[in-house]
Amino acid sequence: MNILVLGSGGREHTFAYKIAESPRCENLFVAPGNAGTALIAENVAISVNDFRAIKQCVLENKIEMVVVGPEGPLVNGIYNYFADSSSLKDVMLIGPSKKGALLEGSKERAKEFMMAHGIPTAAYESFTAENLDEGKSFLETLQSPYVLKADGLAAGKGVLIINDLNEAKTELENMLSHSKFGEASSTVVIEEFLDGIELSVFVLTDGQNYKILPTAKDYKRIGEGDTGLNTGGMGAISPAPFADESLMRKIEDQIVIPTINGLKEEQIDYKGFVFIGLIKVDNEPFVIEYNVRMGDPESEVVLPRIKNDLVDLFEATATQKLDGISLEIDQRAAATVMLVSGGYPEAYDNGKEIIGIEHIGDSIVFHAGTAVKDGVTVTNGGRVIAVTSLDTDFKQALKKSYRNIEELYFDKMYYRTDIGFDL
Ligand code: AMP
Ligand code: GLY
Numbered sequence: 001m002n003i004l005v006l007g008s009g010g011r012e013h014t015f016a017y018k019i020a021e022s023p024r025c026e027n028l029f030v031a032p033g034n035a036g037t038a039l040i041a042e043n044v045a046i047s048v049n050d051f052r053a054i055k056q057c058v059l060e061n062k063i064e065m066v067v068v069g070p071e072g073p074l075v076n077g078i079y080n081y082f083a084d085s086s087s088l089k090d091v092m093l094i095g096p097s098k099k100g101a102l103l104e105g106s107k108e109r110a111k112e113f114m115m116a117h118g119i120p121t122a123a124y125e126s127f128t129a130e131n132l133d134e135g136k137s138f139l140e141t142l143q144s145p146y147v148l149k150a151d152g153l154a155a156g157k158g159v160l161i162i163n164d165l166n167e168a169k170t171e172l173e174n175m176l177s178h179s180k181f182g183e184a185s186s187t188v189v190i191e192e193f194l195d196g197i198e199l200s201v202f203v204l205t206d207g208q209n210y211k212i213l214p215t216a217k218d219y220k221r222i223g224e225g226d227t228g229l230n231t232g233g234m235g236a237i238s239p240a241p242f243a244d245e246s247l248m249r250k251i252e253d254q255i256v257i258p259t260i261n262g263l264k265e266e267q268i269d270y271k272g273f274v275f276i277g278l279i280k281v282d283n284e285p286f287v288i289e290y291n292v293r294m295g296d297p298e299s300e301v302v303l304p305r306i307k308n309d310l311v312d313l314f315e316a317t318a319t320q321k322l323d324g325i326s327l328e329i330d331q332r333a334a335a336t337v338m339l340v341s342g343g344y345p346e347a348y349d350n351g352k353e354i355i356g357i358e359h360i361g362d363s364i365v366f367h368a369g370t371a372v373k374d375g376v377t378v379t380n381g382g383r384v385i386a387v388t389s390l391d392t393d394f395k396q397a398l399k400k401s402y403r404n405i406e407e408l409y410f411d412k413m414y415y416r417t418d419i420g421f422d423l
Helices: 010-020 051-060 071-075 078-083 098-105 107-116 129-141 165-177 245-265 299-305 310-318 394-405
Strands: 002-007 028-032 063-068 092-094 124-128 146-150 159-162 187-191 197-205 210-212 221-223 227-230 235-238 272-281 284-291 333-341 364-367 370-373 376-379 383-391
Touching: 002 010, 002 051, 010 028, 010 299, 010 310, 010 364, 010 383, 028 051, 051 063, 051 078, 063 310, 071 078, 071 098, 078 092, 078 098, 092 310, 098 107, 098 284, 107 124, 107 187, 107 284, 124 129, 124 165, 129 165, 129 187, 146 165, 159 165, 165 187, 197 245, 197 310, 210 245, 235 299, 235 394, 245 272, 245 284, 299 333, 299 383, 333 394, 383 394
Parallel strands: 002 028, 002 063, 063 092
Antiparallel strands: 124 187, 146 159, 146 187, 197 210, 197 272, 221 227, 235 333, 272 284, 333 383, 364 383, 370 376
8 A cells, every 4th residue: 555654753764664664565655754764765845734735645646544743733633634535534544633632732631631531640730821820829839840831832842840939930921921932831731740760651542442562761851861951852762671560550550541541431533642751650650741643762762663564553543453453562672862963952053964874784774854965865953863773671772873873973963872871
């Protein structure tokens, strides 16, 4: 069958890489893609939010399956756009409906969903400019550090964790009254700080059945030792070594099952990924966020460990037959290290030639922000390349990635040398 992947990052290159391995995939398209996807698929110069152009591309190329990478088009309702179109309604689209995507699109909605379905999460209240003063009083009832979350999508920047009470009050006012994150912070969720170690759990659901995919831990801060600004992610490992059987049982019973049942009870069409961000506090899991897509760079360590044909898995998702699939997981650990442009997550330059990719042997190079310019592969984003390796444990896998990274070079290339340092 012909398949389209929407997106242009490392996550989408990983999807394309796995789908291209499937004997069931005839023609693979990626929109808009990057220099890596161009090697294994046809890149189509269409923005992920241009639904009319996507429709035209799907019809022209007789595409039967669309895999949505990022959250934007999901929150904007691409599932409903397909479902409501007579010519697209039979195309299998992997991703939730607009109502389902609100679990990521609105932090307040996610909290209400968790409360309604008894899913463990931090205590919270939400506020708008109208009740700013109540918000400040609420902060006084909490202990430092203070967690402020812009309700809407804010490109991963909408969460502030602040030690000082007065600074927290000022930031609350900046968010609510001075649009610090634009429309996204017109509502702010203030929640209790949870002290523990983070992990991510990925679930694929067809709306009735679900499969729990391998866990992962990502490293979001730009600096060594988890310091400095937040990024999209500087590296990841899978599985999270501390996610033992007893913790996973709690996560399934207290979080995954109530989440899937909650979607069913609320009659939400959901055929796609649920990415659950968790903090483990004294061996008890709490949800800090839902995402309605796979993670990036978590995809680069989770998907290579799935041995099933991804096209079979997605078809079962779209046709509500996931119960007939048994997951086969590679027991090796995976690690990925992200090479980024100097300056990221603040200003950086594009267009730097990337040297050495052809020398990488026993790691997989997933392109994130790359493009081809005059026949040369160049940087085209903050996060440029993810180097993934599989081995007996995450330390060995990391060693492989770091050894292979020595073959790669671009001007002002930066990466963290301490992924996994805390484990
Ligand atoms: P989010 O965008 O919701 O994933 O939040 C970004 C980061 O803020 C998370 O990865 C956590 O490190 C941190 N965080 C979010 N909520 C909390 C919380 N309630 N307690 C402690 N840390 C949190
Ligand atoms: N790496 C975090 C995310 O994809 O949201």
